[in-house]
Every structure is written in C-alpha cells, then in structure tokens.
Amino acid sequence: MLLYSHFLAAQGQVSTDSRQPQPDTLFFALNGPSFRGAAFAPQALAKGARHAVVDDEALAATDPTRYTYAPDPLLALQQLARHHRQQFNIPVLAVTGSNGKTTTKELLTAVLAKRFRVLATIGNLNNHIGVPLTLLRLRTGEHELAVVEMGANHRGEIAAYCEWAEPTHGLITNIGKAHLEGFGGAEGIALGKGELFDYLTRTGGTAFVNTLDYKVVERAVHVPQRLSYPQPGDTYPATLLAADPAVALRLADGTEVAAQLTGDYNFLNLAAAAAVGQHFGVPTTNIAAALAAYNPQNNRSQLVRTARGNELVLDAYNANPSSMAAALRSFAQRPATSGNQDKVVILGDMFELGSESQREHAELGHLLADLPIGLVVLIGEEMRNAHATNINTHYFPTKAEAAEWLRQHTPQGQQVLVKGSRGMALETLVELL
Numbered sequence: 001m002l003l004y005s006h007f008l009a010a011q012g013q014v015s016t017d018s019r020q021p022q023p024d025t026l027f028f029a030l031n032g033p034s035f036r037g038a039a040f041a042p043q044a045l046a047k048g049a050r051h052a053v054v055d056d057e058a059l060a061a062t063d064p065t066r067y068t069y070a071p072d073p074l075l076a077l078q079q080l081a082r083h084h085r086q087q088f089n090i091p092v093l094a095v096t097g098s099n100g101k102t103t104t105k106e107l108l109t110a111v112l113a114k115r116f117r118v119l120a121t122i123g124n125l126n127n128h129i130g131v132p133l134t135l136l137r138l139r140t141g142e143h144e145l146a147v148v149e150m151g152a153n154h155r156g157e158i159a160a161y162c163e164w165a166e167p168t169h170g171l172i173t174n175i176g177k178a179h180l181e182g183f184g185g186a187e188g189i190a191l192g193k194g195e196l197f198d199y200l201t202r203t204g205g206t207a208f209v210n211t212l213d214y215k216v217v218e219r220a221v222h223v224p225q226r227l228s229y230p231q232p233g234d235t236y237p238a239t240l241l242a243a244d245p246a247v248a249l250r251l252a253d254g255t256e257v258a259a260q261l262t263g264d265y266n267f268l269n270l271a272a273a274a275a276v277g278q279h280f281g282v283p284t285t286n287i288a289a290a291l292a293a294y295n296p297q298n299n300r301s302q303l304v305r306t307a308r309g310n311e312l313v314l315d316a317y318n319a320n321p322s323s324m325a326a327a328l329r330s331f332a333q334r335p336a337t338s339g340n341q342d343k344v345v346i347l348g349d350m351f352e353l354g355s356e357s358q359r360e361h362a363e364l365g366h367l368l369a370d371l372p373i374g375l376v377v378l379i380g381e382e383m384r385n386a387h388a389t390n391i392n393t394h395y396f397p398t399k400a401e402a403a404e405w406l407r408q409h410t411p412q413g414q415q416v417l418v419k420g421s422r423g424m425a426l427e428t429l430v431e432l433l
Contacts (some may be wrong), residue, residue, distance in 0.1 A: 003068060003080055006051045007136070014136050015049065016077075016129065022049035028077045029054045030129070037073060053077075054101060070297060074129070081132030082164040088138055088146075092165055093276065096150040096196050097173030098189065099128070100269045103300050104173050105149045107273035110294050112145055114277070114286035119143040126151035131161045145280070150196065153352060158195035167280070170196040170223075171208040171272060175215035182404055194219035208275055227279055230271035236278050238271040241396040244334040245303065245311075249274075257288045260295045261301055262313055263330035267322075306433050309413040316418050316426040319350045321360045325367055331417040332371040343373045344411050346429065348399070348420020349380030351413025361385035368393075374413075377402060379391060380424060401423065406432045 007014070010026040018027070018040035027049040029037030038056035045066055053073045054060055060069035065169055070076035085092070095105045095263055101261055102124050109120040119142075121134045126149040134148055150161045175190050197207050197219045207223040210216045211231050228234035241248040241256065243264035250256050251274055259270055277287040286404055296302045304312040315327050328345065345368070353360050365386035368376055376393040378386055379402045387395045396402035407427065418427040 018044040022047040081135040094167035099178035110290040111277035120147040121149040162199035229275035236275035265326040348424030351421040
C-alpha cells in the first residue's frame with residue numbers, strides 16, 4: 001500500500017496532534033467533535049512532519065508529495081496499523097476486562113521483559129486510536145512480543161481491535177459492571193469483553209482464563225487452547241497469603257512474592273501476570289522479582305503516606321460498581337489501629353452507568369452501611385443516592401465543597417481510601433490529607 005511507503009519513509013514515526021513537534025513524522029489529520037483535522041495539517045508540516053494524511057481532497061491536490069487524501073483518516077490509521085502488524089510473526093497478547101486491565105498489563109509486561117524485548121501499550125492508550133498507535137510502534141529486530149491493552153465501552157469495539165492487532169493470545173481480567181450504559185447492561189458487557197475470546201476461537205489462539213470469574217470461564221469455553229489460573233488444579237495455580245498492607249502470594253513451585261500493591265483484588269492481577277510469565281518460559285525467580293519491583297504510580301491501588309500521618313489507598317484512576325465494591329471490602333478488612341474510627345473513605349461518582357446509575361449508587365450505599373468504616377465522604381451528583389443515614393456520612397455535590405470541608409476536618413493518623421471515576425479527579429484532594 002502506498003501509505004505504508006510513507007510510514008516507512010517516516011521510520012515509523014506517527015503523529016495525530018499538530019500541537020506537538022513533528023520531526024519527520026507521518027501526520028494523520030484526525031477529526032474531533034468540534035474541529036476538522038485537515039485544517040491543522042499545514043501546521044504539522046511546518047513543524048517538521050514529513051507527510052500528512054487528510055480528508056480534504058483539494059488540499060491534498062496542492063502537493064501530492066506532502067499530502068495523501070483519505071476519506072477517513074482514522075480508518076486509514078487503523079488499516080495501516082493492521083498492515084504493519086501483519087509484517088510481524090511474533091506473539092501478540094491482548095488484555096481486556098472490566099477492572100484491572102492496565103495494572104495487569106503493566107505487571108505482565110514487567111514479567112515478560114525479563115526474557116523478551118516487549119512492546120506494550122503506553123499508559124491507557126487502549127481505544128480506537130490508541131490501539132493502532134501501539135501497533136505502529138512495532139519495530140523489526142526490536143520487539144519479540146507485544147502486549148496490547150484493549151478498552152471498550154460498547155459492543156463491537158474489542159472485535160474491531162482484534163482485527164487490527166490479530167492477537168495470538170488473550171486475557172480477560174474479569175467481567176463486571178463497567179460502562180453499563182454503552183454496553184446496554186451486564187449481558188452486553190459479557191458479550192463485549194468476550195469478543196476477544198471469540199476472536200481466539202476463530203483463529204485457534206490461546207486464552208488465559210481467570211477461573212474465579214464464572215463469566216470469563218463461560219466466554220472461554222470454545223477457545224481451543226485454554227490456560228487457567230489461579231485456583232488449585234488450574235494450569236497455573238497461585239495462593240493469596242496476605243492482602244494488607246500489601247499483597248503477598250505463593251506460586252505453584254513455592255516461590256513467594258511480596259508485592260507493593262494493596263487489596264485482595266490485586267491478587268488476581270498478580271496471578272495473571274505470573275501465569276503469562278510461566279507460559280512464556282520466564283524463570284519463576286524472575287517472575288517474582290518483577291512482581292515485587294512493580295510500584296504503582298498512577299493512582300491505581302497506590303499506597304501513599306502523608307505528612308499528617310494518614311495512610312492513603314489512592315485508587316482514583318477510575319471506578320465502576322464492581323471495582324468500587326471490591327476496593328471497599330478490601331479496605332474494610334485492613335487491620336485497624338484504633339478501632340473502626342480510623343477508617344475513612346472518600347468516594348466520587350461512578351460514571352457511564354446510564355439508567356442503572358441511581359440503582360447502582362444506592363446499592364453502594366447499602367454496602368457502605370454494612371462495612372466497618374468510621375467516616376464516609378461522598379462527592380458528586382450521583383453519590384447523593386449512596387447516602388446512608390445509619391453511618392457517619394457527609395455528602396457534597398461538588399469536589400470544591402468537599403475540599404472546603406476536608407480543610408476544616410482533616411483526618412489525622414487514619415487510613416483513607418480515595419476512589420472515584422476518572423472525571424472526578426479525586427487525586428487532587430490528596431494535598432488536603
């Protein structure tokens with residue numbers, strides 16, 4: 001394809017943001033909800049881009065050596081990524097799931113890097129733009145294995161990503177209540193996440209199956225090659241030894257791992273990474289070393305000690321009913337230092353729940369009422385539905401109001417869980433704690 005020759009001439013350097021420096025890149029003029037990318041293509045070329053892909057036929061005709069016309073530049077980007085991936089005969093592991101996929105991706109990337117030169121998704125660039133950009137970073141002679149994270153909020157997305165990435169292996173961390181609105185309910189989520197295993201069924205790939213999640217097991221039943229974890233009798237069993245203040249686990253050969261992640265829900269993320277590493281022949285001692293060295297710095301299950309003597313579980317990157325319940329139950333089980341009053345939870349709205357939002361937030365309120373937590377701070381319009389009168393709860397419609405209250409009632413020497421959806425950005429409250 002002609003576009004691939006421009007990609008090779010740019011030495012694989014691709015850009016979609018004209019505001020950034022463009023040294024010798026292939027620029028894709030993607031459209032946004034309020035702008036047309038082609039309007040910024042001349043700016044990208046002026047900043048050093050080698051070539052630009054635009055949906056403006058008249059602009060492209062002004063200089064065919066600098067422009068390529070594509071009716072849909074995003075589709076062109078995706079098709080280019082698929083073509084580029086097809087040049088590589090290497091294992092490609094796709095990772096998806098309702099919760100824990102980014103943490104799991106980072107853990108197993110650390111494990112696999114002990115033996116292979118690994119390409120992995122950067123951060124959470126796991127959508128219809130991020131997946132192709134990840135694939136286009138593959139380099140001949142530089143990468144022996146790829147780990148591609150796939151996020152989705154409606155059915156059909158994972159199936160499309162698989163067509164571009166052509167994964168040989170797949171892992172679904174779990175199937176829970178995330179993006180209920182886009183998927184159209186719990187069954188839609190199972191079908192959507194299961195599109196990864198559907199692809200592996202058609203292509204004869206290999207699935208890593210979390211047997212503690214019956215929905216994952218159900219979706220994997222037709223995959224020809226299934227590798228299971230973490231229960232006794234599974235392909236790669238593991239044992240949870242401790243969950244707080246950090247997770248400790250034992251692998252099948254007796255090797256013990258002391259991780260830097262907190263909460264029993266992270267046991268499955270660690271066990272998944274260990275299973276993948278064992279399958280790909282990474283020595284167990286190296287697996288243990290990689291898991292122990294992983295230190296989260298991205299607001300995901302991050303342990304933070306503050307100047308006021310508080311110990312925070314900062315899990316503010318995202319939230320949905322499944323991850324919220326798991327985090328709260330795990331936090332409530334942490335050993336108390338001075339009775340229940342040393343447990344504080346600061347929770348923000350859970351987004352993308354659609355018509356289920358009121359009910360799911362109300363269910364959260366019922367859960368809070370049953371847990372040994374001394375103080376609950378709820379923030380956001382939807383969290384109004386989680387207010388339970390039989391516990392010490394303070395509700396604030398906005399984060400600004402909550403911040404003002406926290407300035408006047410700052411916890412001292414307590415354990416604090418901070419969790420909410422990404423749009424709430426609750427990590428900005430840490431300076432007050």
